[in-house]
Amino acid sequence: MGADELKTVIRERAQAFGFSLCHVTRPEVDQKHVDALQQWSDEGLQGDMGWMAEAVRLERRKNPATMLDGVKSVISVAMLYTPPDYSQAEADSRKSSGVITAYAHGDDYHEIMKKRLKGLAAELDVMLGKHDQRVFVDTAPVLEHALAERAGLGWQGKHTLTIHKQHGSWFLLGEIFTTAEIEPDQRADNHCGSCSACIDLCPTQAIIAPYVVDARRCISYLTIEFDGFIPDALRTLMGNRIYGCDDCQLVCPWNGHAAKGEGIDVDYLMPKGENNLADLASLLLLDEEAFRIRFRRSPIKRTKRRGLLRNVCIAMGNSGVAAFVPGLLNVLNDQESLIRGHAAWALARLCDQQSCEMVLSALRLQLEKESDPAVMQELTSAIKDIKELL
Ligand code: SF4
Numbered sequence: 037m038g039a040d041e042l043k044t045v046i047r048e049r050a051q052a053f054g055f056s057l058c059h060v061t062r063p064e065v066d067q068k069h070v071d072a073l074q075q076w077s078d079e080g081l082q083g084d085m086g087w088m089a090e091a092v093r094l095e096r097r098k099n100p101a102t103m104l105d106g107v108k109s110v111i112s113v114a115m116l117y118t119p120p121d122y123s124q125a126e127a128d129s130r131k132s133s134g135v136i137t138a139y140a141h142g143d144d145y146h147e148i149m150k151k152r153l154k155g156l157a158a159e160l161d162v163m164l165g166k167h168d169q170r171v172f173v174d175t176a177p178v179l180e181h182a183l184a185e186r187a188g189l190g191w192q193g194k195h196t197l198t199i200h201k202q203h204g205s206w207f208l209l210g211e212i213f214t215t216a217e218i219e220p221d222q223r224a225d226n227h228c229g230s231c232s233a234c235i236d237l238c239p240t241q242a243i244i245a246p247y248v249v250d251a252r253r254c255i256s257y258l259t260i261e262f263d264g265f266i267p268d269a270l271r272t273l274m275g276n277r278i279y280g281c282d283d284c285q286l287v288c289p290w291n292g293h294a295a296k297g298e299g300i301d302v303d304y305l306m307p308k309g310e311n312n313l314a315d316l317a318s319l320l321l322l323d324e325e326a327f328r329i330r331f332r333r334s335p336i337k338r339t340k341r342r343g344l345l346r347n348v349c350i351a352m353g354n355s356g357v358a359a360f361v362p363g364l365l366n367v368l369n370d371q372e373s374l375i376r377g378h379a380a381w382a383l384a385r386l387c388d389q390q391s392c393e394m395v396l397s398a399l400r401l402q403l404e405k406e407s408d409p410a411v412m413q414e415l416t417s418a419i420k421d422i423k424e425l426l
């Protein structure tokens with residue numbers, strides 16, 4: 037089989053496994069990505085994701101060849117998911133709802149993609165003879181966007197995600213590393229041009245320069261990866277985003293042109309109604325068991341109940357909806373300090389002339405019982421804020 041014919045067959049088989057895009061490169065990343073990664077790490081922009089800055093992992097990202105002995109080719113694939121069916125302005129205006137990033141509206145993609153990549157790798161073994169192969173989805177130290185760009189799958193936009201001319205950026209990436217030699221594709225050209233919409237529109241100004249995201253300010257990091265008390269100054273900027281953030285994708289003109297609906301896996305990645313602008317009040321009622329049941333097949337389980345309800349408290353605090361006050365009072369003595377602390381913050385922002393006295397006494401009562409210093413600080417500052425209002 038000739039090189040072109042082989043590539044066509046691989047692409048057809050990749051499509052059969054649900055990968056709408058499939059491109060090949062050598063196990064190398066461009067120097068600009070290596071330098072950018074080093075600078076990002078030197079400046080500590082990875083936040084609490086210390087594992088990303090570990091020397092061994094950094095080196096692996098810079099040198100994909102270290103991920104598999106004798107690796108000759110990297111197959112970069114993309115699985116499309118359904119974009120949100122609302123604009124950010126529409127989502128912002130739904131004060132009783134929380135916004136969940138679109139890829140998390142359906143089932144968890146990690147296991148699905150891994151299984152499919154393994155299926156495709158097994159077929160490659162039949163086509164090309166037995167070779168060593170490894171498959172990766174998101175969690176390994178692999179610079180997936182840099183590899184996708186080098187493979188010609190799409191270019192890395194200024195928001196750092198990969199963009200494809202027809203499909204925009206609504207897809208998830210995966211890779212097969214193989215010792216088989218497959219003709220590489222041409223690197224993708226960058227088509228961001230003079231656009232800076234994602235930089236200008238990012239609610240927390242997390243894109244501090246083209247192609248550089250300060251994770252410590254990024255809502256995706258804060259709501260999913262970060263397991264602590266979210267800095268006060270960022271809480272108000274988060275609006276009603278409770279799991280991830282799609283703002284930089286929603287504003288990207290390439291997503292305005294994206295072919296919607298084609299090639300999306302209806303079994304796994306279609307939105308589940310309840311996660312498409314989720315009801316904040318119902319989420320705040322979830323106990324551990326109810327959280328486990330609702331999100332057992334969803335990537336949202338990653339935040340655990342305490343992370344998600346922390347985010348829900350922030351969204352409520354930003355909503356201006358006084359009807360959330362009773363629910364927030366109920367979680368003021370939750371077993372999780374993260375929830376208690378952020379509920380106190382939200383209560384201080386929501387209470388009005390009618391509810392302030394009641395909220396104030398609940399906060400004082402909780403402060404007397406509280407033993408966690410971080411929550412004590414939240415309670416004290418909430419009490420101070422309310423007293424200033426009275
Ligand atoms: S995901 Fe949201 S917060 Fe993060 S860079 Fe994009 S727009 Fe900014």
Ligand code: SF4
Pocket residue numbers: 193194195227228229231232233234235284287288289290
């Ligand atoms: S919004 Fe503009 S600058 Fe940002 S990724 Fe899209 S095209 Fe590039």
